[in-house]
Amino acid sequence: MNLKHLKTYWQLFxxxxxxxxxxLMEYRGDxxxxxxxxxxxxxxxxxxxxxxxxxxxxxxxxxxxxMYLLLGVFTMIDALTWSFFL
Numbered sequence: 001m002n003l004k005h006l007k008t009y010w011q012l013f014x015x016x017x018x019x020x021x022x023x024l025m026e027y028r029g030d031x032x033x034x035x036x037x038x039x040x041x042x043x044x045x046x047x048x049x050x051x052x053x054x055x056x057x058x059x060x061x062x063x064x065x066x067m068y069l070l071l072g073v074f075t076m077i078d079a080l081t082w083s084f085f086l
Contacts, residue, residue, distance in 0.1 A: 042075060045071055045075070049067050
C-alpha cells in the first residue's frame with residue numbers, strides 16, 4: 001500500500017467522522033440528553049473519588065491530584081473509545 005492510498009483512506013475516515021457528528025447532532029434532544037448524562041457521570045466520579053481519598057487519607061499512596069489526573073485520563077480515553085467505536 002502506498003502513501004496515496006493511505007491518504008485517501010485517512011480522508012475517508014474523517015469524512016465518516018464528520019457525518020457521524022452531524023447525525024448525532026441532528027436530534028437535539030438526544031444530543032442534550034447524552035451531554036447531561038456525560039456531565040453527571042463526570043461529577044459523580046469526581047465526588048466518589050474525592051470521598052474515597054478523603055476518607056482513606058490517600059489511596060495506596062496516591063494523592064488527590066494524582067487521582068484527578070487518573071480520572072481525567074480515563075475519561076478522555078473512554079470518550080475517544082466511545083466516539084471511535086460508536
